[in-house]
Amino acid sequence: MNDLEQQQSEVEPDRAPTVGDAFVLMRNADDESRWSIHCSECGHRYGGIENDPKLGAVLKELSISDLSALNSVGMTERLVARQFFCPSCALLIAVNVQQHGDPIMLEWRLDPETLSKAR
Numbered sequence: 001m002n003d004l005e006q007q008q009s010e011v012e013p014d015r016a017p018t019v020g021d022a023f024v025l026m027r028n029a030d031d032e033s034r035w036s037i038h039c040s041e042c043g044h045r046y047g048g049i050e051n052d053p054k055l056g057a058v059l060k061e062l063s064i065s066d067l068s069a070l071n072s073v074g075m076t077e078r079l080v081a082r083q084f085f086c087p088s089c090a091l092l093i094a095v096n097v098q099q100h101g102d103p104i105m106l107e108w109r110l111d112p113e114t115l116s117k118a119r
Contacts (some may be wrong), residue, residue, distance in 0.1 A: 018040060037049055041089045044089065055106075058087045080099070081097050084096075
């Protein structure tokens, strides 16, 4: 049993919501009012739900033509494909296509107060 399975077995099923296929939200053991984001495969903790988990992921940049040969006909010098992986098990959690030099595109932030009220 991996760390995530152990943690989930200690929590009621309705208290471990998921976000897509890549993330599980868990209440912190020492403070049940706080939530954290974990990898759904290995249980790696990315941090609190206030921050996008991509900030705690491994980043790999590729040419957009590496995603598809069709992309090689335009804007390959302007765009980059950014892949984000779990640092513990290498699960691919996101891919963003952005302009070279742009900051990481933060896509979500969960409000702990709202989440606690919903559960």
